[in-house]
Amino acid sequence: MVLNSFYLTYFLSLISSLFAYDLSTSYGILSGRESGDYYLFKHVPFAKPPIGELRFQKPETSEKWNDVRDATEYGPACMSNSTTSKSIPKSISEDCLHLNIFTSRRCLHAKNCSVVVYIHGGDILYDSAVMFNDTHILDTFVKNDVILVIPAFRLIFSHFTVEDQSISPTNLAFYDILKALDYVKSEIHNFGGSNQKVTLFGHSYGGTMATMMTFSPRINQDKSLFQKTVVMSSHQNFQSLQYHIERTRVFATHANCVLPSKLARKMTKNQQDSYTLKCLQSKSGHELLRIQRSLEESGYTTFGGVVRREPLFTEVHSSEYMNTPNPIPMLTGCNKHEMDFLPGDMPIAHMFGYENPEECEEKYRYDLKHGKYDRENHTDKTIAMLVPTKIRINKLLEKNIPTYFYQLRYPKHSYHTDDLYYAMGVHPFEMDENEIHLKEVYQQMIINFVKLGNPGNGFELTDIKTSSYFEINWNQTTGLRPHMSTGFEKKMMDYWLGEMVAFDKKISEQKRKTPDFKFSEIYINPNIADQSSSLMFSVIFAISVACLGYFLYKECYTGDQKRVYLRIDGRDYNTVKQSEMLVY
Numbered sequence: 001m002v003l004n005s006f007y008l009t010y011f012l013s014l015i016s017s018l019f020a021y022d023l024s025t026s027y028g029i030l031s032g033r034e035s036g037d038y039y040l041f042k043h044v045p046f047a048k049p050p051i052g053e054l055r056f057q058k059p060e061t062s063e064k065w066n067d068v069r070d071a072t073e074y075g076p077a078c079m080s081n082s083t084t085s086k087s088i089p090k091s092i093s094e095d096c097l098h099l100n101i102f103t104s105r106r107c108l109h110a111k112n113c114s115v116v117v118y119i120h121g122g123d124i125l126y127d128s129a130v131m132f133n134d135t136h137i138l139d140t141f142v143k144n145d146v147i148l149v150i151p152a153f154r155l156i157f158s159h160f161t162v163e164d165q166s167i168s169p170t171n172l173a174f175y176d177i178l179k180a181l182d183y184v185k186s187e188i189h190n191f192g193g194s195n196q197k198v199t200l201f202g203h204s205y206g207g208t209m210a211t212m213m214t215f216s217p218r219i220n221q222d223k224s225l226f227q228k229t230v231v232m233s234s235h236q237n238f239q240s241l242q243y244h245i246e247r248t249r250v251f252a253t254h255a256n257c258v259l260p261s262k263l264a265r266k267m268t269k270n271q272q273d274s275y276t277l278k279c280l281q282s283k284s285g286h287e288l289l290r291i292q293r294s295l296e297e298s299g300y301t302t303f304g305g306v307v308r309r310e311p312l313f314t315e316v317h318s319s320e321y322m323n324t325p326n327p328i329p330m331l332t333g334c335n336k337h338e339m340d341f342l343p344g345d346m347p348i349a350h351m352f353g354y355e356n357p358e359e360c361e362e363k364y365r366y367d368l369k370h371g372k373y374d375r376e377n378h379t380d381k382t383i384a385m386l387v388p389t390k391i392r393i394n395k396l397l398e399k400n401i402p403t404y405f406y407q408l409r410y411p412k413h414s415y416h417t418d419d420l421y422y423a424m425g426v427h428p429f430e431m432d433e434n435e436i437h438l439k440e441v442y443q444q445m446i447i448n449f450v451k452l453g454n455p456g457n458g459f460e461l462t463d464i465k466t467s468s469y470f471e472i473n474w475n476q477t478t479g480l481r482p483h484m485s486t487g488f489e490k491k492m493m494d495y496w497l498g499e500m501v502a503f504d505k506k507i508s509e510q511k512r513k514t515p516d517f518k519f520s521e522i523y524i525n526p527n528i529a530d531q532s533s534s535l536m537f538s539v540i541f542a543i544s545v546a547c548l549g550y551f552l553y554k555e556c557y558t559g560d561q562k563r564v565y566l567r568i569d570g571r572d573y574n575t576v577k578q579s580e581m582l583v584y
């Protein structure tokens with residue numbers, strides 16, 4: 001019996017060593033898994049475990065190891081327990097800064113394969129780097145000589161925000177991803193990849209992050225981290241610093257980590273923040289997770305998002321930060337119905353880079369109410385994704401950056417994440433006779449773009465004048481195939497990028513002339529808002545003068561207007577939840 005189990009163990013370890021593959025890196029030897037012509041290296045550390053004093057701090061370079069490190073199984077996902085996630089990880093840990101690398105015999109041999117670094121979605125709140133389907137990855141990427149790298153980044157443990165970043169830097173998730181990209185830059189040749197052929201790829205919030213990294217004037221200026229981007233179904237919305245600071249304060253209060261006001265009065269703000277940081281560092285990770293969960297369950301706030309701040313930006317105005325794209329090609333697009341399954345109004349104008357988002361938001365609400373703008377059954381959340389997609393593309397095209405633009409318009413199935421299955425193998429569904437082909441279309445366009453810089457199959461560069469895009473569709477009955485179209489979402493774009501931009505400019509002009517001027521009053525009286533441009537401004541001027549008196553001022557800010565203001569300003573916490581709640 002004992003002997004039997006001895007032989008069994010021996011036999012099993014012999015079998016597993018048959019499928020193991022040792023590979024040297026600068027940090028030590030990894031023992032990955034061999035599967036036919038493919039090799040998988042999982043749970044590969046790219047930073048020190050961000051625990052203890054490193055919690056809420058920048059990732060530090062990982063230690064070297066002397067033994068062979070097992071890289072055959074996924075490590076734990078980063079800490080997360082959101083009510084929103086549909087993919088609950090098997091295990092979670094704060095020690096999660098690992099990446100997973102999928103490569104092949106051919107790549108290991110040739111040492112110059114293209115590399116895709118995939119940033120997962122989930123609003124920096126949920127989902128993980130260990131939720132993917134190995135078979136799909138191997139069949140889609142590795143079979144085509146593309147190495148896939150999926151890094152983890154901190155989720156709830158990236159959200160500690162204070163004014164002074166020497167206490168704790170804001171946007172830790174970005175620091176984690178940058179650290180992972182550094183690892184790819186210096187190590188990927190060991191896995192058969194070329195660090196000159198790296199594509200940063202993100203879907204949903206992962207695409208948001210990839211976009212921000214593309215437009216950042218502070219990183220990758222020498223293109224040494226990545227040379228192309230793929231962005232699927234994303235916006236590029238930041239949240240306000242004040243919102244994140246307030247959220248941190250509420251969180252710390254629940255953790256009993258805010259000094260009593262009696263003591264706080266004797267200390268500087270930085271001393272108070274340092275106290276809070278130390279206190280939160282001393283709690284167990286699961287305790288903090290429990291607090292986050294209970295805040296979320298009580299409807300308090302979502303916990304994701306990033307602030308327009310280091311490491312990507314300094315605090316520039318939202319109308320400016322997209323003026324600095326890195327000149328690298330992008331493949332990007334969205335789906336026809338993205339979030340149309342989620343009804344409900346939410347403020348959206350602040351996401352579109354206007355100089356006067358409050359006035360633009362009011363105009364939008366007014367125009368909707370009075371039938372001056374037809375949403376065509378799209379929800380606000382869909383508009384909040386389709387419009388930024390086109391803004392991103394226009395900003396790239398203004399700088400002559402090669403941009404490939406698609407829209408999935410398959411009637412039956414074009415909501416958010418419906419195409420993530422095609423690209424990344426998650427959220428699987430039973431494909432119909434057309435969708436089997438749509439999957440191939442996605443896989444080919446991504447692989448071609450990554451390897452050749454051109455998605456092929458008739459998918460051409462988009463043109464700013466005709467607003468052209470690659471319509472992804474298929475119909476076996478009629479013979480409909482993916483093809484180039486023009487006039488992307490014309491009605492929506494004419495409104496948001498034409499009419500609204502002109503309105504925004506006029507408001508700015510007027511504010512320059514009369515600094516105290518409030519244009520929003522136009523929407524108090526429906527008759528007045530009907531005026532077109534020149535007349536409109538004289539009428540508004542009259543009203544705003546009338547509103548200067550305190551009594552009238554109050555009258556001017558009642559009802560809906562007030563709610564919108566509060567939400568945008570982030571002063572009212574119950575309603576701010578909606579304005580910040582752009583989680584995908």
Ligand SMILES: *[C@@H]1O[C@H](CO)[C@@H](O)[C@H](O)[C@H]1NC(C)=O
Nearest residue numbers: 080081092286289290293294
């Ligand atoms: C997540 O939260 C739920 C509800 O509070 C709880 O039952 C569960 O144990 C939590 N899971 C983890 C991993 O903390």
Ligand SMILES: *[C@@H]1O[C@H](CO)[C@@H](O)[C@H](O)[C@H]1NC(C)=O
Nearest residue numbers: 109110111112113114194197
């Ligand atoms: C990659 O390397 C192989 C073998 O060294 C070579 O034949 C091939 O042309 C290279 N490909 C590229 C794109 O450099």
Ligand SMILES: *[C@@H]1O[C@H](CO)[C@@H](O)[C@H](O)[C@H]1NC(C)=O
Nearest residue numbers: 133134135136137139425428
């Ligand atoms: C992973 O993908 C393969 C092929 O695409 C599929 O057959 C398999 O069922 C998937 N596995 C899971 C766990 O979804």
Ligand SMILES: *[C@@H]1O[C@H](CO)[C@@H](O)[C@H](O)[C@H]1NC(C)=O
Nearest residue numbers: 340374375376377378379491
């Ligand atoms: C919007 O929905 C209504 C009701 O379902 C429908 O009659 C109408 O055609 C739709 N409009 C568009 C532009 O899809």
Ligand SMILES: *[C@@H]1O[C@H](CO)[C@@H](O)[C@H](O)[C@H]1NC(C)=O
Nearest residue numbers: 411412434474475476477478
């Ligand atoms: C394909 O086209 C036919 C004929 O126009 C139409 O009836 C059918 O609904 C289409 N199928 C899909 C999946 O769009």
